Amino acid sequence: MxxxxxxxxxxxxxxxxxxxKSVVRATTLCDGSRPENSGxxxxxxxxxxxxxxxxxEPGVDINRVIRMLLLHDLVEIDVGDVPxxxxxxxxxxxxxxxxxxxxxxxxxxxxxxxxxxxNFRALWDEFEAAETPDARFAKSLDRVxxxxxxxxxxxxxxxxxxxxxxxxxxxxxxKIDRGAPRLWAWVREKVxxxxx
Numbered sequence: 001m002x003x004x005x006x007x008x009x010x011x012x013x014x015x016x017x018x019x020x021k022s023v024v025r026a027t028t029l030c031d032g033s034r035p036e037n038s039g040x041x042x043x044x045x046x047x048x049x050x051x052x053x054x055x056x057e058p059g060v061d062i063n064r065v066i067r068m069l070l071l072h073d074l075v076e077i078d079v080g081d082v083p084x085x086x087x088x089x090x091x092x093x094x095x096x097x098x099x100x101x102x103x104x105x106x107x108x109x110x111x112x113x114x115x116x117x118x119n120f121r122a123l124w125d126e127f128e129a130a131e132t133p134d135a136r137f138a139k140s141l142d143r144v145x146x147x148x149x150x151x152x153x154x155x156x157x158x159x160x161x162x163x164x165x166x167x168x169x170x171x172x173x174x175k176i177d178r179g180a181p182r183l184w185a186w187v188r189e190k191v192x193x194x195x196x
Contacts, residue, residue, distance in 0.1 A: 016077065025037060027146040049069055049141055050066065059133060068126065071127070074108050084172060130175075140176045147187055165195035169188075
């Protein structure tokens with residue numbers, strides 16, 4: 001790819017990625033003052049990875065985790081935020097949602113030069129599958145950040161979606177525990193009183 005064409009493709013992707021800042025999420029800021037946007041969420045998760053790296057399994061590559069977290073929600077540019085507790089927990093992994101996210105990934109990563117397209121898409125696919133230690137840790141952080149925001153804001157989406165502790169455990173806690181068991185053990189004890 002010629003240098004000028006490569007730069008044009010890179011900036012086309014970066015300009016498109018800017019739209020993530022306009023995707024409003026269900027989760028609020030920790031102070032409850034307003035909903036966060038998906039760009040803020042992705043940045044905060046990268047900071048979570050940097051700060052909580054000591055909670056990862058041995059051998060987890062935190063630089064790869066950060067890269068996954070910066071890319072993981074770009075599909076929301078097309079699909080929007082699908083809250084984990086919406087539709088009684090069924091919407092997030094619904095076949096229609098998964099298919100829409102795959103189409104969005106094709107389109108958005110397709111803006112990039114071929115080498116970056118393949119690299120970024122592979123990281124996104126790895127995150128979605130959550131089978132490698134890096135992806136399991138990244139997914140754990142993606143699940144724990146909204147929990148902490150809800151805890152700090154007095155309940156947030158737990159109130160909105162009438163979430164029980166058992167639902168939180170099955171939809172969120174089990175995924176956190178899979179990639180960061182010590183983290184979930186600590187967080188679980190902090191959130192349990194909210195559901196008492």
